[in-house]
Amino acid sequence: MYQGIELDKLKEECGVIGIYTEDSNITNMLCFGLLALQHRGQESAGVAVAKDGEIDYHKDMGLVTEVFDDDTIESLNGNIGIGHVRYSTTGESYAYNAQPLVVQYRKGSFALAHNGNLVNADTIRDMLEEDGVVFQTSIDSEVIANLIARYHKFGIEKAIRKVMEILKGAFALSVMTEDKLIGVRDPHGLRPLCLGKIDDGYVLASESCALDTIGAELVRDIEPGEIVVIDKNGVKSIPSNKWCKKNMCIFELIYFSRPDSVLDDINIYNFRKRTGKVLAKEYPVDADVVISVPDSGNAAAIGFSEGSGIPYAEGLIKNRYVGRTFIQPSQELREQGVRLKLNVLKENIEGKRVVLVDDSIVRGTTSRRIVNMLKKAGAKEVHVRVSSPPVKYSCYFGIDTPNRQHLIGAVKPVEEIKDMINADSLGYISIKGLIESTGREEGYCLACFNGDYPMEVPKNKE
Structure with missing residues (x-):
């Protein structure tokens, strides 16, 4: 991988x-x-x-x-x-x-x-x-x-x-x-x-x-x-x-599926845009530009821009030709790995208050590196907005989640996560706002957010 x-x-x-x-x-x-x-x-x-x-x-x-x-x-x-x-x-x-x-x-x-x-x-x-x-x-x-x-x-x-x-x-x-x-x-x-x-x-x-x-x-x-x-x-x-009871995995909509897919009559791209609009309503911020963590954060960032009136621009450029088996044997090379995968478009963020929209935060390590990259490139402030609630529980149904002790949403409150990733503010979409974005009242597995599994699961991963 x-x-x-x-x-x-x-x-x-x-x-x-x-x-x-x-x-x-x-x-x-x-x-x-x-x-x-x-x-x-x-x-x-x-x-x-x-x-x-x-x-x-x-x-x-x-x-x-x-x-x-x-x-x-x-x-x-x-x-x-x-x-x-x-x-x-x-x-x-x-x-x-x-x-x-x-x-x-x-x-x-x-x-x-x-x-x-x-x-x-x-x-x-x-x-x-x-x-x-x-x-x-x-x-x-x-x-x-x-x-x-x-x-x-x-x-x-x-x-x-x-x-x-x-x-x-x-x-x-x-x-x-x-x-x-x-x-x-x-x-x-x-x-x-x-x-x-x-x-x-x-x-x-x-x-x-x-x-x-x-x-x-x-x-x-x-x-x-x-x-x-x-x-x-x-x-x-x-x-x-x-x-x-139908319980389709909500992360199919948030992250896994391609934005041009339609799952259970829901257009993935439009759903992600709606999450961005809800985020702008739930966690407004004074800022100069909205950017995304590409590519899965793009639609939500566009939605946040439309919902907030803050202009959207490309702030991170993704290198799509990094090999699958890139070896990172040291901490220094791991830091370089993020820069190899993403590069800051300095002209769009220098001297500006930036809203960075991502679809999820799992461990928090990469989020910190990206925020630091943006600030090093001249961003005055970086406000992180996440189009999924904090991931707090492991999945047993086909998604490879870390053990709970490695899920930052399970072990730290939002304010501590904000400090850890060096953001000026941090806001996650609420579960209510996420469901609102689907246009339906139910039908999704939300266990990774609330621990309410649709069936009995083993406890060894908790």
């Missing part, structure tokens, strides 16, 4: 895609879709395709462009396929943990790509190992695959339904058999999954931006607990057989 500026961000999850067509070779489309989802994971990438009753696959460590070349794409022919980009939240970052997982079982074979995290994966894994099941990876996705294979006698659709009754946690799945593409979303809808239409088939994807990239039209979001089966007969929906 990137070092430097991303050290103070919550880490991405994973991205999944699936395509079903009647007679096209879809490997190119799968790779284009994964490129659109690359922000969701940069550790590994893979695709699996089916044609004439056979499943073939390729996966490896690295970005999509590093894993796939023309020859590899040419060798993978099929009319059904799934793909995955990974950031590991469970299981080490090794090639054998890359997805999709391809499983041989008594009734044939299937492939599975998973975004999310199970809270009961260890318990299920122990049970399966006691029964003699041998695991090839250390990821919880293999637990899901083994359970599906375990219930093979019921057929793939009923097997998945039975597995959903056992799993606890977050999961958006793209599953492929030799003749079907299946999408699954967990009963709480914690992780996103949408359905799109192309000329001769259908697409499943974590975000609608992947649909746009391959020329598909967004049809709708998969409902919480829903199973969607796509085959030669079209699309069949199997709704959830139990009611759960």
Whole structure:
């Protein structure tokens, strides 16, 4: 993963895609879709395709462009396929943990790509190992695959339904058999999954931006607990057989999703702009210019500018070509890592009172470095505004959060955080203001802010 500026961000999850067509070779489309989802994971990438009753696959460590070349794409022919980009939240970052997982079982074979995290994966894994099941990876996705294979006698659709009754946690799945593409979303809808239409088939994807990239039209979001089966007969929906309160991860809107995506009918860019406007109302300040921590803070900063009447300008320029494995062996080089990733546009901030808008503060270390960079470049004052509430609790559903003792919002009050990051003032959007920005009254998991988890979670991370 990137070092430097991303050290103070919550880490991405994973991205999944699936395509079903009647007679096209879809490997190119799968790779284009994964490129659109690359922000969701940069550790590994893979695709699996089916044609004439056979499943073939390729996966490896690295970005999509590093894993796939023309020859590899040419060798993978099929009319059904799934793909995955990974950031590991469970299981080490090794090639054998890359997805999709391809499983041989008594009734044939299937492939599975998973975004999310199970809270009961260890318990299920122990049970399966006691029964003699041998695991090839250390990821919880293999637990899901083994359970599906375990219930093979019921057929793939009923097997998945039975597995959903056992799993606890977050999961958006793209599953492929030799003749079907299946999408699954967990009963709480914690992780996103949408359905799109192309000329001769259908697409499943974590975000609608992947649909746009391959020329598909967004049809709708998969409902919480829903199973969607796509085959030669079209699309069949199997709704959830139990009611759960919808709890989509709010950080999908705040940070993880691309601003050009639409999740559960919410335009991500417009949501982020609204958070900025709410911030300007909740924490007004006398200042000369509003700038953002690019890129995820851009829309909120524009919203803050519109809400406050303070002009918006670029104050930090992001270098987009820093390598993923930049090594920082010393404190001095870690400080340089922020300057390598971000550089101050001195002309826009020198001698001015600056409002710096960011989407979140996790540890606070990078925020301090950025504030100090701005002041060293001549900013008279730096007022930090954050478009999410303080992150106080760990996540167990597919976001790689530090232990609570490393979450600055959990261990320090706002005034102490202000002093630690050397800001002249600090304001976080309220939970009420955040929900107001969605345009809805409920439907989101806010556990990282208030500790109200949608299900029982282990305590070892607290």
